[in-house]
Amino acid sequence: MSRSREIAILLAAAVIGGASFAAAQSAKPAGKEPQAKPAGKETPAKTAAAPAVAAAPAKVHYGIGREAKPEEIAGWDIDVRPDGQGLPPGKGTARKGEELFVTQCAACHGEFGESAGRWPVLAGGAGSLASHDPVKTIGSYWPYASTVIDYVRRAMPFGNAQSLEGDDLYSIVAYVLYLNDVITDQDQELSDKSFPTVKLANEANFFDDDREVSEKAFWKKDPCMTNCVAGAPKILGRARAIDVTPEDGKGPRVE
Amino acid sequence: MSTHTLDHEAGLSRRSLLGRGLALGGAAALGPGTAAVAAEPGNPANLPPNVPEWSKTLGDGVAVRAYGKPSKHEAHVIRRDVEWLTASRESSVSFTPLHELDGIITPNGLCFERHHSGIAELDPNDYRLMIHGLVDKPLMFTLQDLERLPRTNRVYFAECAANSGMEWRGAQMNACQFTHGMIHNVMYTGVPLRVLLEEAGLKTNAKWLLLEGADSAAMTRSLPLQKALDDCLIAFRMNGERLRPENGYPVRICVPGWEANMWVKWLRRIEVGDQPWHHREETSKYTDLLENGKARRFTYVMDAKSVITSPSPQTPFRHGRGFTVVSGIAWSGRGKVARVDVTLDGGRNWRTARIDGPVFDKSMVRFYAEFDWDGRELFLQSRAMDETGYVQPTKDELRKVRGVNSVYHNNGIQTWRVSPEGEVENVEIA
Structure with missing residues (x-):
């Protein structure tokens, strides 16, 4: 490196160092408050001139980012809520949806939502949730019908996402709900108006996380350290006996 | 390939492990309490008094490995998946090789994937x-915009709620990579989400x-406001470099x-609302079905x-009897993790392990327990405690x-049985 270039870099470092020192004074130290930030639109020079005054006010705007246009939001805002917010316009029946389902969905989910291979089972499983072989389907487990239309609209068909809209979307969802006996008339029309009235049976069986109350016993002050269990350890089960662990050499190929 | 292998490839297979034992002189036949003294590995041609090739010839020059990779002898240290677990690799998971790592930082190329x-x-x-x-002004940010905002560096673990999910009904996967590998611990660089929300202005x-x-x-x-x-951080770097494609x-x-399901990758949109959306990943998935058929939802926190x-x-254990490190x-x-205890006898007696390296909020810690192994059968377990007083059950x-x-949310204590030969297996004990 030439001597003159070295000096130039040193000078630059001195200038940058001075500026960042000023900024550091006006920012809170990094700690429990990640929201601490330097004093907004103030230039480093101004901050340095009046560091005490520049201490961050409650609401600082950096003026970074631009306003999102309504048409931009409309293109990406595809979510649907249980109260119907976000439902796209359209209407459909299970009768119309059956053919669409067979061509677009049945390869993975089976003609009746019973699943082909290991893809998700969509229908059935009623009364199985408290057994040791629970089958969690839209009809047996899901709390809200809106989740079906939201998910199909955003993520299905697998590999051709966001391709279903309008009447086709409502028709396929109607057919899936029909497979689950949520609607029983093949000609019942679902639309953005009527959809919020569709209710699923299992909604009441969900409750919010209560572990800090129901599992309070796990907050132990002094866990046992000596002679905690009587007798020698007895093996109850071994992974090896089940023998489903992939072996080395059968992993994904690497370059 | 080289002839000085440490037999890494044998790690998972009982057959090959037994084969190795025989190669060491029939150690397995010696019986309990007489663990083999391991033979020194290596190719005599490369060992003193001989001088190996790499001491005589030139190697690759600088920038030949423009983006460096681990030694070719570490090629087995990779993410792996479990083929039978999912219907396709596009909607699946690969597991971090935790058993090959030390310290607290997961290398970027080894961070588990869930797509x-x-x-x-x-x-x-x-x-x-x-x-x-529900904002005063809807906003659109480019990547360059995000990088002009005040940023911060934090080390956090990200654990899939389904980590250890295959073990609910008993010991199933005979590998730490598959029982616990849906976790990584990374230093992120990003902008606090609060900064962006304040920039847009939240409605009351x-x-x-x-x-x-x-x-x-x-x-x-x-996500609750x-x-x-x-x-929460809007992150664009992991361990100093850009996020990997597979990590968002x-x-x-x-x-x-x-x-970790909440750590949305390739983040494109944040909508502010007044109630939860109840989408697929918080209803059909990531809800915890209990014995009575009812299900717990919004179980966000990962227990210790x-x-x-x-x-x-x-x-x-490949070294036979003597001093060793767990x-x-x-x-x-x-x-923060406050303490970790380790037991050698399946939870009869515990000792407090040594936490080594930094202890950050909501980050992994590394612990060690050193002891002199006399070659007897061991039932190893560890038990974490956090600063709230929660003790791993x-x-x-x-x-x-x-x-x-x-x-989801299986954080139960793991048992590894160590045989007198040093072989280790996933077991459940009483």
């Missing part, structure tokens, strides 16, 4: 983050956020201490948990309150 529609390959110039809904009725990815699953989760304002390049959200990473089934990791979604304690249908 719902494969890896989205975004051009950073086409990256946009939209914030709209704002209570929930919808996070949405740009992949073809358009993965969504509802309080958490968003507390410690160019931008993901970090939701510290909470299940630990596991011994070495020895474990893929990294057995190494493991612990973490808690509720704060046994698997039985957990099953008593949750049953076996939960799939």
Whole structure:
């Protein structure tokens, strides 16, 4: 490196160092408050001139980012809520949806939502949730019908996402709900108006996380350290006996 | 290939492990309490008094390895998946090789993956983050915009809620990589989400956020506003470099201490609302079915948990009797890990392990327990405690309150049986 270039870099470092020192004074130290930030639109020079005054006010705007246009939001805002917010316009029946389902969905989910291979089972499983072989389907487990239309609209068909809209979307969802006996008339029309009235049976069986109350016993002050269990350890089960662990050499190929 | 292998490839297989034992002189036949004294590995041609090739010839020059890779002898240290677990690799998971790692930072190329529609390959110039809904001014950010805002560096673990999910009904996977490998611990660089929300201005009725990815699953989760304002990061770097595509390049959200499904990758949109959306990943999935058929929802926090990473089934004791080191990791979604205990006798007696290296909030810690192994059968376990006083439960304690249908949030104590030959297997004990 030439001597003159070295000096130039040193000078630059001195200038940058001075500026960042000023900024550091006006920012809170990094700690429990990640929201601490330097004093907004103030230039480093101004901050340095009046560091005490520049201490961050409650609401600082950096003026970074631009306003999102309504048409931009409309293109990406595809979510649907249980109260119907976000439902796209359209209407459909299970009768119309059956053919669409067979061509677009049945390869993975089976003609009746019973699943082909290991893809998700969509229908059935009623009364199985408290057994040791629970089958969690839209009809047996899901709390809200809106989740079906939201998910199909955003993520299905697998590999051709966001391709279903309008009447086709409502028709396929109607057919899936029909497979689950949520609607029983093949000609019942679902639309953005009527959809919020569709209710699923299992909604009441969900409750919010209560572990800090129901599992309070796990907050132990002094866990046992000596002679905690009587007798020698007895093996109850071994992974090896089940023998489903992939072996080395059968992993994904690497370059 | 070389002839000085440490027999890494044998790590998972009982057959090959037994084969190795025979190669060491029939050690397995010596019986309990007489663990073999390991033979020195290596090719005599490369060992003194001989001088190996690499001491005589020139190697690769600088920049030949423009982006460096691990030694060719470490080629077995890779993410692996379990083929029977899922219907396709595009909607599946690969596991971190925890048994081959030490310290607390997971190398970027080894961080477990969970995709719902494969890896989205975004051009950073086409990256946009939209914030709209109950805000004063809907905003659109480019990647360059995000990098002009005040940023911060934090080390956090991200654990899939389904980590150890295959073990609810008993010991199933005979590898630490598969029992516990849906976790990584990374230093993220990013902008506090609070900064972006304040920039947009929150309406007074704002209570929930919808996070949405740009992949073809358009993965969504509802996030309570309080958490968003507390410690969430809009991250664009991991361990100093850009996020890897498989980890959300160019931008993901970090939701510290909470299940990794909420850490939406390829983050494209944040909508502010007044109630949760109840989307697929928070209803059909990531809800915890209990014994009575009812299901717990919004179980965000990852309970304190630990596991011994070495020895474990893929990294057995190869050294025979004598002084040795048990190494493991612990973490808690509720704060800092306060203590880790280790037992050699299946929970009869415990000793407090040595935590070594930095202890950060909602980050992994590394612990060690050194001891002199006399060659007897061991039942190794570790037990994490966090700063809130939570103590990692046994698997039985957990099953008593949750049953076996939960799939998610299995943080029960793991048992590794070490045989007198040094072989390690995943077992459940009473």
